[in-house]
Amino acid sequence: MNFDPVINDPKHYDPDYPSSMIPVAFESKGSRLLGTYFTAAGKGPHPVIILLHGFPGNENNFDLAHVFRRQGFNVLTFHYRGCWGSQGDYSWENLPDDLGAAIEFIKSNRGNEKLRADTGKIILAGHSMGGFASLYYSVFSDEIKNVISMAGFNAGAFGELLKINKEIYNLSVEKIKFAATIVNNASAEGLLNQLINHIDDWNLLKYSSNLSLKNLLIIGAEYDTTAPLEIHHLPLIASLKMTGAELLEEHILRCGHSFADRRIELARIISNWLTKTRF
Structure with missing residues (x-):
């Protein structure tokens, strides 16, 4: 039987270079960010996936x-500034810089035997706002060629809706009000106003031509009420196809925003896609 990483444990144990899971910390704009690093078995170096969570994480x-x-x-x-023990104040405006700090952490630790990282092979993968951050950051980075977005936000497009529709704005405030109390020095209104303030530069549709040059895996959720397909997924897919994206793979799973009922299917899709990554 062939080894399947989705459902099989490794057959062999490498006593010299075993799999590991270690705590890490690095700085972004003077704040200490906390994270977890999963090291693959074997001497390596191994490609690195930076896996970004959403809000609140x-x-x-x-x-x-x-x-x-x-x-x-x-x-x-890792956890962005201001959440889950990381220092600083929480802000969606911090996400690109915090992601950049994570990439720099990997690159600056070239040769670190604990990390065993191939710093020339970095993949971005994110869920929800992490999906937005992954796609957005890749636009401005030639070295990032492979990106995964899971129920990703189009932050600028949603900001447009918030600006013109007070009912959607008020509903959104209620939806994220409790989550905003979990992170440091943030409010629901303040976070939503950030989306409005960045309508132009955070709308992923604006960057379709750049994104179409990437190897993209974009996964939506059919019953997503947090990042509805009609706002965040379908327009982006249509725009990418219109701009000639040749390395675009799209899936829509029958589940909600967190993929709670489709974790195995989600893992299978991503695992299969990873075998086709190009650097």
């Missing part, structure tokens, strides 16, 4: 991280 997608590690990828997960 209670779903870390560790189940996916274990799958990717069994498949031979290192995985870095």
Whole structure:
């Protein structure tokens, strides 16, 4: 039987270079960010997947991280400024810089035997706002060629709706009000106003031509009420196809925003896609 990282444990144990899971910390704009690093078995170096959570970050997608590690990828997960023990104030405006700090952490640790990272092979993968951050950051980085978005936000497009529709704005305030109390020095209104303030530069449709040059895996959720397909997924897919994206793979799973009922299917899709990554 062939080894399947989605459902099989590794057959062999490498006593010299075993799989590991270690705490890490690095700085972004003077704040200490906390993370977890999954190291794949074997001397390596191994490609690195930076796996970004959404808001407020209670779903870390560790189940996916274990799958990717069994498949031979290192995985870095971390908490943005102002959430889950990381220093600083929480802001969606921080996401690109915090992601950049994570990439720099990997690159600056070239040769670190604990990390065993191939710093020239970094993949971005994100859920919800993490999906937005992954796609947005890749637009401005030639070195990032492979991006995964799971129920990703189009932050600028949603900001447009918030600006013109007071009912949607008020409903959104109620929806994220409790989550905003979990992170540091943020409010529901303040976070939503950030989306309005960045209508132009955070609308992913604006960057379709750039994104169409990437190897993209974009996964939506049919019953998603947090990032509805009609706002965040379908327009982006249509725009990417219109701009000639040749390395675009799209899936829509029959589940809600967190993929709670489709974790195995989600892992299978991503695992299969990872075998086709190009660097």
